[in-house]
Amino acid sequence: MATHLIVLAAGQGSRMQSDLPKVLHRLGGVPLFAHALAAGAALEPERRVLVVGHGGEQVRKAAAKLDPGITIAEQAEQLGTAHAVAQARAALAGAEGTAFILYGDTPFVRPETLERLAEARAAGHHVVVSGFTPADPARYGRLVMDGDALERIVEFKDATEAERAIGYCNGGIMAVDAARLFDLVDAIGNDNAAGEYYLTDIVEIARARGLSATAVTMDEAETLGINTRAELSRAEALFQAQARAAALENGVTLVAPETVFFAQDTMIGRDAVIEPNVVFGPGVTVESGATIRAFCHLEGCHVGGGAEVGPFARLRPGAELSNDVKIGNFVEIKNSEILDGAKVNHLSYVGDATVGEKANLGAGTVTCNYDGVFKHRTQIGAHAFIGSSTMLVAPVKVGAHAMTGSGTVVTSDVPDGDLAIGRARQVNKPGLARRMMDRLKAMKAARQKETT
Numbered sequence: 383m384a385t386h387l388i389v390l391a392a393g394q395g396s397r398m399q400s401d402l403p404k405v406l407h408r409l410g411g412v413p414l415f416a417h418a419l420a421a422g423a424a425l426e427p428e429r430r431v432l433v434v435g436h437g438g439e440q441v442r443k444a445a446a447k448l449d450p451g452i453t454i455a456e457q458a459e460q461l462g463t464a465h466a467v468a469q470a471r472a473a474l475a476g477a478e479g480t481a482f483i484l485y486g487d488t489p490f491v492r493p494e495t496l497e498r499l500a501e502a503r504a505a506g507h508h509v510v511v512s513g514f515t516p517a518d519p520a521r522y523g524r525l526v527m528d529g530d531a532l533e534r535i536v537e538f539k540d541a542t543e544a545e546r547a548i549g550y551c552n553g554g555i556m557a558v559d560a561a562r563l564f565d566l567v568d569a570i571g572n573d574n575a576a577g578e579y580y581l582t583d584i585v586e587i588a589r590a591r592g593l594s595a596t597a598v599t600m601d602e603a604e605t606l607g608i609n610t611r612a613e614l615s616r617a618e619a620l621f622q623a624q625a626r627a628a629a630l631e632n633g634v635t636l637v638a639p640e641t642v643f644f645a646q647d648t649m650i651g652r653d654a655v656i657e658p659n660v661v662f663g664p665g666v667t668v669e670s671g672a673t674i675r676a677f678c679h680l681e682g683c684h685v686g687g688g689a690e691v692g693p694f695a696r697l698r699p700g701a702e703l704s705n706d707v708k709i710g711n712f713v714e715i716k717n718s719e720i721l722d723g724a725k726v727n728h729l730s731y732v733g734d735a736t737v738g739e740k741a742n743l744g745a746g747t748v749t750c751n752y753d754g755v756f757k758h759r760t761q762i763g764a765h766a767f768i769g770s771s772t773m774l775v776a777p778v779k780v781g782a783h784a785m786t787g788s789g790t791v792v793t794s795d796v797p798d799g800d801l802a803i804g805r806a807r808q809v810n811k812p813g814l815a816r817r818m819m820d821r822l823k824a825m826k827a828a829r830q831k832e833t834t
């Protein structure tokens with residue numbers, strides 16, 4: 383059965399006290415709404431719709447970056463969850479199968495739960511709702527069940543005392559027959575305590591039309607929504623705890639798990655070793671057997687098998703490290719390919735460069751890639767040996783098996799196998815150091831005498 387995804391993200395999130403739309407706040411290094419999309423991705427949805435309202439343009443940009451195939455639907459005024467879903471009508475025109483509705487501010491929904499909703503849909507139910515039994519039912523919508531059949535959902539504000547006593551609540555996720563969704567949503571009114579178009583009314587309407595509705599139980603932890611900065615920080619702690627546990631489970635060694643921070647999309651291979659105090663920003667893949675030593679920051683990069691990075695290294699977006707590469711302390715790599723077995727061990731900046739196989743960059747090598755306006759590339763050939771403190775003024779090319787002398791400023795290409803030396807020749811002045819020192823000391827003594 384085809385599936386489609388609608389993620390509701392139009393709410394203002396005023397309790398965040400922020401100029402940034404709520405769903406753009408980051409959890410696990412990615413915007414909040416990306417978590418719902420990632421959970422939904424397991425269903426391989428054909429059409430994906432994000433309903434945006436506040437800060438629509440910003441959210442649109444962030445969404446297009448994450449998922450170029452996503453459609454943005456605008457909800458100019460937030461008149462309720464049913465009204466939000468109605469904005470997805472054009473994007474889902476003619477869609478069949480199942481439409482899943484998720485909230486953009488509810489990041490912990492598990493793909494397994496969505497699969498179980500899909501199964502209930504496949505079993506013939508037209509509307510499937512996620513139910514949970516919270517420790518404190520508080521203000522959640524209550525699920526009125528008749529055996530396995532869901533009769534209706536009543537929002538807390540509209541519920542009678544007897545209905546408020548129901549412990550089984552609406553977790554917020556729905557899976558609805560896509561071909562019927564907008565017909566049902568059109569029938570929803572706003573004659574209720576909040577004056578909102580409640581998506582939850584869809585159940586009663588479907589049942590009145592002879593359609594079938596049921597609930598599938600999820601864990602309370604999955605329903606955790608973010609409304610405040612305090613909730614966001616608690617969610618981050620929870621996300622990190624889950625990510626660390628998953629890494630350990632997958633055969634990654636974490637020497638001090640509580641000091642390692644992952645992003646939502648971090649991928650680490652078996653038998654990789656992550657030392658303490660490492661931060662993974664979004665878009666990082668680390669292959670099997672690599673070691674990330676203490677105090678590294680990685681973002682948008684790839685670390686090949688057997689590579690060793692750090693301590694104190696920074697890999698920025700576009701850093702592509704092949705197998706067995708060594709990146710040492712206080713080294714920054716940006717938008718560069720470092721090929722098999724190459725070494726950049728100390729105090730270097732490599733940006734917009736290709737470093738060939740088994741090349742060795744000495745301490746303090748800098749690719750001078752930026753002229754203030756344009757960025758230029760540096761190419762270093764296989765087995766090249768770059769002397770310490772070489773400045774490579776890009777665009778420039780150092781050939782295979784070529785060398786540069788320490789302190790060289792390389793401004794023109796170095797052919798394969800050549801040695802480039804570009805620095806002033808050294809001159810020794812016999813005895814001058816001692817004579818100069820004696821003169822300076824004598825000057826100092828004379829001045830001290832004057833002031834006393």
Ligand code: UD1
Pocket residue numbers: 390391392393394433457459460461462463465466485486487488521522523524535537551552553554579580581582607
């Ligand atoms: C909703 C459910 C409630 C359920 C609870 C679970 C309804 C009417 N109620 O209540 O039964 O127990 O979730 O957390 O659906 N949104 C829009 N546009 C709108 C309104 C909301 O995009 O016009 C988005 C919000 O940004 C949010 C989500 O929909 O991501 C849920 O809205 P919210 O107002 O938080 O619903 P609840 O009152 O929590």
Ligand code: CA
Pocket residue numbers: 607
């Ligand atoms: Ca809510």
